[in-house]
Amino acid sequence: MTHQNIGLASAASGGTSQRTAWLLFAPPAFMVAVRWILQLMDDRQNADPALPLVPVSTTAGTVDLLWPVALALVLLITAGLVIRRLGWRRVMPAIGVVWLLLWLAGSGALVQKHLNRQGLFLQESTASISAAPASPALPVSVSARVMATQFKPASLRSLGGTELVVQVGGLEIPQRLLIGDARAASLKPGDGLALQLVPGRFNGLFITSWQLVPPAVFPIQTP
Numbered sequence: 022m023t024h025q026n027i028g029l030a031s032a033a034s035g036g037t038s039q040r041t042a043w044l045l046f047a048p049p050a051f052m053v054a055v056r057w058i059l060q061l062m063d064d065r066q067n068a069d070p071a072l073p074l075v076p077v078s079t080t081a082g083t084v085d086l087l088w089p090v091a092l093a094l095v096l097l098i099t100a101g102l103v104i105r106r107l108g109w110r111r112v113m114p115a116i117g118v119v120w121l122l123l124w125l126a127g128s129g130a131l132v133q134k135h136l137n138r139q140g141l142f143l144q145e146s147t148a149s150i151s152a153a154p155a156s157p158a159l160p161v162s163v164s165a166r167v168m169a170t171q172f173k174p175a176s177l178r179s180l181g182g183t184e185l186v187v188q189v190g191g192l193e194i195p196q197r198l199l200i201g202d203a204r205a206a207s208l209k210p211g212d213g214l215a216l217q218l219v220p221g222r223f224n225g226l227f228i229t230s231w232q233l234v235p236p237a238v239f240p241i242q243t244p
Contacts (some may be wrong), residue, residue, distance in 0.1 A: 048120065055128045056131055071219065071228065072140075073221075073225055074198055074199075077197055096137030139220040139222060163190045163215075163216050164190045164217070165189045165213070165215075165216050166193055168187060169186040170183055170184070170186075170205075171184045179199060180198050182199050182202070185205070186198075208233070212233060212234070213234035213236065214231055214233060214234060215232050215233075
């Protein structure tokens, strides 16, 4: 092999390595930048962010717990068989595309989550859930009962606080609610709450305000 061919091979190898490095690190860096920008926009808001209500998962059986693991194993085995049959060189472009699309999808999910919560801030309303206003942007006042409480330490996903399991009037499934307010630490099962409930722009339910209801005033509800 001549020196010229060696130089061309080295240049091609260097170009491939550079493209691989960009493909590996650029998509995660882009997602981190998107998260930082959205967090900066949230920090500039004058009002407190809305708190999401998350339905408590109801597992029907062992199959419901194991099917995600089984699906992941099937995908890994299938990917291994495809790579073994076609070879790394033929599969790598497809893997690169999937890698890029996954990070872009994650960035899009962050933007969608941000837009879904835009405008859902502290508001006053005396409407009841049975007489909800026609506009989905207006909150309604609902009552809730605390079923369980648990302290959640701060993590990469949240600032932590008191996680409540509450039964909200008008909703059949108990809901999880994470409150960072220090006042929530004193809540206990059986306490009644008055919540301002508002739907997200695209999906989900959010709490824009909450307060403790004295036992004498709180109406007893059954799911």
